Amino acid sequence: MKTIQPILIVIILLSLLAFSFPGSCGFAANPPRKNVIFMIMDGTNSDIVTLSRWYKGSALNLDKILAGGVRTYSGESAITDSAAAGSAMATGRKTRADYIGMNAKGKPVLTVLEAARLSGYGTGIVATSPVQHATPAAFTSHVLNRDDFGDIGEQQVYQELDVILGGGAAWLKPKPKNAVKNDDGMLKTKQISREDGENHIATIKSGSSYSFITKKEGLSKRNSGERLWGAFAEEDLAYDFDRKALKPDEPTLAEMTRAAIGRLSDKDKGFFLMVEGSKVDWAAHKNDPVGMISEVLSFDQAVGEALKFAEKDGNTMVIAVTDHGNSGLTLGNADTDKTYKSQPRENFIEPLKKAKYTVKGATSQLKKDRSNLKEVLKAYGLTGLSKKEYCLMDEAKSVGDLENEMVKLMAKRSNLGFSTHGHTGEDVFLYAYGPGKPAGLIENTELPQVMAGYLGFALDSGPFSDWYLDGKEFFRERGYRVLIDKRDNKNPELVVTRGDEELRFPENKNFYFRNGEAVKLKSVNVHSGGRFYIHWEE
The missing domain is CATH 3.30.457.10 (Copper amine oxidase-like, N-terminal domain)
Known part of the structure; x- marks a missing residue:
């Protein structure tokens, strides 16, 4: 017993000494890297999520992480736009329509992405729209008008993000000096470009820190520590259903997400990544259910990439949400008032599955003389038309009118209803996974606070609260x-x-x-x- 006591005393003393050594001696563990992947499915209501699941024929990746709901109204309206919604989710402040990264009084507010960068985290954005569009812009820039793509794009260039992937190459370029004009002095074709004459593709390429790519093959090529800017389209990327046949050089949202995570996972402290599946909203504005399903499933594949990383990593918070509803899509319409009790899911899905392309993808192949109209309609799954139905298509005065007639007929055949071509104000689903994840019915302004808290900083107090x-x-x-x-x-x-x-x-x-x-x-x-x-x- 007497020999055991001295041994115990020595062990206790050694233990206390071990804990008393300074961290520089290597005894203190490094804090774990923390990551946040914030994913936004723009303009998506609940019915299209249901319809997409049925179309796919199995569960969505989103289904595994359903955690609650999010209230979406803006600082001035029960129905928000993407600028106000994106800014609320980026800054924690409700604001006005069209405002990007600004509070309701028009003053810039630091975003969670900017604060993450200032705190030493890697940062990135991914979008299928132009990266200057409202949602990615809300995390990376500050303007009073969401249409100021030139200013937004320039701020993004000088924000020094580690990864930017998406469309929007046009707003990095100056006006071409040799633009072809008609006799009346007007440009023959739409020329989207910068008004200030600056060439920001040259700016991006001029330093050694960025790799600038325009095709999906570039995603797999890298030098250690190099930042990445991928501009895969002049404006938006193709709808996923159209991409393989019409735009094979463009990456999928899942491929961009995987590449972004791969780049950012090298960061010592961790990273903040914002991913937007932009074009559910665009298809919803057209009332195109095929396009909406295309982009919901594309987004869900990107969620799968985020979850694959997060499950392996263990210190990654994944949040997926939509910023607002759009189109008022319903499973069921006026034609099913008295028959809804006997409508199997095939009645909703089979007409949609006949479409090989979205409505935009189908009409993009229309010849000027419209001699291939029947082929275009078939590409959208519209066959066996009555004489009246075909005449409506044939008499459409513009491509926009034609698309409108096509989607109306598709909705009728699929027993779907649409209440608007605009946004809607319902609460939306909240999906979340990982440590510190949010749950329950929350305000959209709570999301950046949750993400900031997990990463160890605050947006509403301290130096970041009144930055500008x-x-x-x-x-x-x-x-x-x-x-x-x-x-x-x-x-x-x-x-x-x-x-x-x-x-x-x-x-x-x-x-x-x-x-x-x-x-x-x-x-x-x-x-x-x-x-x-x-x-x-x-």
Whole structure:
């Protein structure tokens, strides 16, 4: 017994000494890497999720992680748009329609993605729309008008994200100098480009930190530590049902998600990734059930990629949600008022399965003389038309009118109803997986708070809560003369002077000039609504 006591004392002392050594000696464990993958299925209501599951014939990846619901209304309306909804989910603030990364008063608010980058996490966005579109824009930029794609795109270039994958190459390019014009001076074709003359593809390529790719093959090629920008279309990527035949060089949403996760998983601290399945919303605006199913299933495959990583990793929170409903799609319509009790699911699904393409994919193959109209209708699954039905198609004055007639007939054959071509205001499903995941019926503004909390920072308190300053007010209070230089109205600058010191802040950039010498900033300069907002640390 006497010999055991000294041994116990030695063991206890050694244990206490081990815990007393500083972390630099290697005894303290490193904190676990944490990741958040936030996935948004734009403009999706519950009926199309049900319809997509039946179309697929088996459970969705989303079904495994159903956790609750999300309220979607904006700061001014019971029915939100994607800008206000995206901004609410990015900043934790309800705001107005068309506002991107702004509060309801029009002041920039730091987003959860920006805060994650400032906190040392890797960051990325993935979208099937132009990356300058409302939802990805809401996480990466600050403007009062969601249509300011030029400003949004420029801010994204200077945000220094690690991964950007999607469409929108057009808004990185200046206007072509040799654009072909008609005799009246108008461009022969729609030319989407930057108004300020800057070439941001050149900007992206000029540094050694980015790899710029335009085809899906580039996703598998990489150099260690290299950032990745993939611009796979001038505007939006193809609908998934159309992609293989019509746009084979474009990647799927699942492929982009997998590539983004692969890049970001190298980050020592972890990462924040926002993934948007953008075009359920676009198809819903057209009332095209085939297009809607195409993009729900495409999104669900991307969710599968996120879950595969998260299940293996153990420290990844995955959240999937839609920002709002769209179209008011219903399983059942006026024709089923008295027959709904005897409608097997095949009555809803089989007409849809005859379509090889979405309505946009089908009509994209229409010849100018419409000599292949029957083939186009067949490509959308519309065969055996009555004379009246065919005449409605044949007499359509534009491609838009033709598409409208096609989707109406498809909805009728599939026993589906649509109440609007616009958004709807219902609560939407919340899907979540992993440590710290949200659950229950919550506000959309709670989502960024949950994600920020898991990553170890706060958006509504501390340095991130009031990040952007009104540049004019800030510098005038410190004795500077202040003006906004608009001599180049496409590239205005905030100019402040005091004595022999001059500071110039170009809009949308992450630097300023002190007496002509560039100085790096932590955030981009925002010029919106006649005001210049900056972040400044004294």
